[in-house]
Amino acid sequence: MSEPSRKIRVAICGGGISGLCLGVALSRYSHIKVDVYEAAGQFKEIGAGVMIWARTWRILELMGLAEDFAKVAHAPPDGSMGVGFDYRRSDAPKEGFRFRLVQMPYGCIRFHRASFLDAFVNHLPPDLAHFGKRLLSYAYPSNNTTRGAQLYFADGSTSECDILIGCDGIKSTIRTQMYENRAGETNDSSLLSYIKPLWTGTIAYRGLVGVENLKKMGGEDHRAIENPMMYCGKRRHAVSYSISQGNIVNVVTFVSEPEKNGSYYPDDDWVTECPQQELLDAYKNWEPEVERLLKCIERPTRWAIHHLKPLPFYVSNRVALLGDAAHAMAPHQGAGAGQAIEDAYILACLLGKATIDTVEQALLAYEKVRLPAANAVLQGSFESGKMYEFDSVHGEEYAVLGPAIQAQWNWISATTVEQDVGDAIEYFMRIAPRSRM
Structure with a gap:
C-alpha cells in the first residue's frame, strides 16, 4: 500500500465508551488525525456498573490495555471458568x-463504570479531546473539495473532517440527520421511524450497595457478594453483581409492562430519583435475600429502558454510527459496552489500512461486519429480558427455558475477534479501488 498523500481527519463526536475506545485505537496510526468532541465539560459516565465478556476482554488484550483494565475489574480476569449469571x-x-447456572470462560467481568471509562481516558493523548462541543449539524461543502464534512457546534464554532463518527449515544444527533438526509434523498419516509428510540415497556431501579452494609443487614453470606445473580419473577427481575474489587454490589431491578413495548415514553426525563418504598413495593413478597438486598438501597434511581429498532444502515457517505448511536439495546445481556468496543476496534483496524481515497470502502466494510452482528445482539438482549421474566415462548418450563437462556450467549464464542477483523479487511480489500491502494 502506498503512503497516503495526507492524513485522514477523523472527527469523533461523543466521549463515551465507543468514542474513547476508537480515539485510543486510532491515535496509534501516524496517517490518521483524530479529534474527539465531547458536549460535556469532561469525560464522564452515568450509571454504576458495566460488564464485559471474554471476546471484549480479547480486544483489550489486542489493544495492549488488559493490564490496566485488570486493575479496576472486580477481580483480575485469568481465563478460568466463571459464573455468567446464577x-x-x-x-x-x-x-x-x-433453575439455571450459566458458566463460561472468564465469566462476567465487572467494573465500576467510571473506572472503566477512566482506563480509556488514561490512554487517550491529551491534545485530541475538545470539551463543550455539542454538535448541532454537519454538512458537505457545495464544491465537495474535501469530500468530508463541515461540523457546526452549539458554541458557534466549526470544524472540518474527512470522516465523521457518531458516538453520540441513543439520542444521536448524527443518526437523526443521517436518516433525515437519506429519507429526503430517497423519498422514503419510513426511514424516519429509525430515529427516535423506543421504550421497551420496562422501568429499571438502580442502586449501589456496600458489601459491609449488606452484611450488617443479615447478608453475611449473601449470594450477591460472591456471584452475579439473576433473581427472576413474573414481569420482574433483579440483577446484582459486585464491582470495585468486590467492595460494592451493583443492583439493577426491572419492572415490565410488555404491552407497552415499542411505545414512546410519556416523560422526556428518562432518569429520575424515586423513593425507596417504590422499589420495595415492586418486589414485595419476594424471597428474603432479595428484600434484604433492596432494603440497602436508600436512594434508588428510576430509569426508563429504551432501545433502537435494528437499523438498516450504519454508514452514509463518510459518516458512520458506533455504539449506542447505532444499536442502543436493553441491558439484559450486559452487551452494550462490549458491542461498542467491537465497533471501535474493527473500524480502527480498517482505517489503519485505508488511505484518504479508500476511507469510504473502509466504512462500508465496517458496516458489512458489524451491522448484522450488533443488530442480532440488540434483538437477543431484548428477548433475554423476556426469558428472565417468564414472558417468552418458553414460559415457565425450566427444562426448556434454562438451555434457551444459555444459548442466548452463543454470540460470545460464535466467532473470534480476529476472524471478524479478518473478514472486514478481506471485504475492504475486495471493494477498495485497486489503483489507489
Whole structure:
C-alpha cells in the first residue's frame, strides 16, 4: 500500500465508551488525525456498573490495555471458568431456587463504570479531546473539495473532517440527520421511524450497595457478594453483581409492562430519583435475600429502558454510527459496552489500512461486519429480558427455558475477534479501488 498523500481527519463526536475506545485505537496510526468532541465539560459516565465478556476482554488484550483494565475489574480476569449469571426463581416470600447456572470462560467481568471509562481516558493523548462541543449539524461543502464534512457546534464554532463518527449515544444527533438526509434523498419516509428510540415497556431501579452494609443487614453470606445473580419473577427481575474489587454490589431491578413495548415514553426525563418504598413495593413478597438486598438501597434511581429498532444502515457517505448511536439495546445481556468496543476496534483496524481515497470502502466494510452482528445482539438482549421474566415462548418450563437462556450467549464464542477483523479487511480489500491502494 502506498503512503497516503495526507492524513485522514477523523472527527469523533461523543466521549463515551465507543468514542474513547476508537480515539485510543486510532491515535496509534501516524496517517490518521483524530479529534474527539465531547458536549460535556469532561469525560464522564452515568450509571454504576458495566460488564464485559471474554471476546471484549480479547480486544483489550489486542489493544495492549488488559493490564490496566485488570486493575479496576472486580477481580483480575485469568481465563478460568466463571459464573455468567446464577438464575433463581425468586418471586415468592419463601426461599427461591436455582433453575439455571450459566458458566463460561472468564465469566462476567465487572467494573465500576467510571473506572472503566477512566482506563480509556488514561490512554487517550491529551491534545485530541475538545470539551463543550455539542454538535448541532454537519454538512458537505457545495464544491465537495474535501469530500468530508463541515461540523457546526452549539458554541458557534466549526470544524472540518474527512470522516465523521457518531458516538453520540441513543439520542444521536448524527443518526437523526443521517436518516433525515437519506429519507429526503430517497423519498422514503419510513426511514424516519429509525430515529427516535423506543421504550421497551420496562422501568429499571438502580442502586449501589456496600458489601459491609449488606452484611450488617443479615447478608453475611449473601449470594450477591460472591456471584452475579439473576433473581427472576413474573414481569420482574433483579440483577446484582459486585464491582470495585468486590467492595460494592451493583443492583439493577426491572419492572415490565410488555404491552407497552415499542411505545414512546410519556416523560422526556428518562432518569429520575424515586423513593425507596417504590422499589420495595415492586418486589414485595419476594424471597428474603432479595428484600434484604433492596432494603440497602436508600436512594434508588428510576430509569426508563429504551432501545433502537435494528437499523438498516450504519454508514452514509463518510459518516458512520458506533455504539449506542447505532444499536442502543436493553441491558439484559450486559452487551452494550462490549458491542461498542467491537465497533471501535474493527473500524480502527480498517482505517489503519485505508488511505484518504479508500476511507469510504473502509466504512462500508465496517458496516458489512458489524451491522448484522450488533443488530442480532440488540434483538437477543431484548428477548433475554423476556426469558428472565417468564414472558417468552418458553414460559415457565425450566427444562426448556434454562438451555434457551444459555444459548442466548452463543454470540460470545460464535466467532473470534480476529476472524471478524479478518473478514472486514478481506471485504475492504475486495471493494477498495485497486489503483489507489
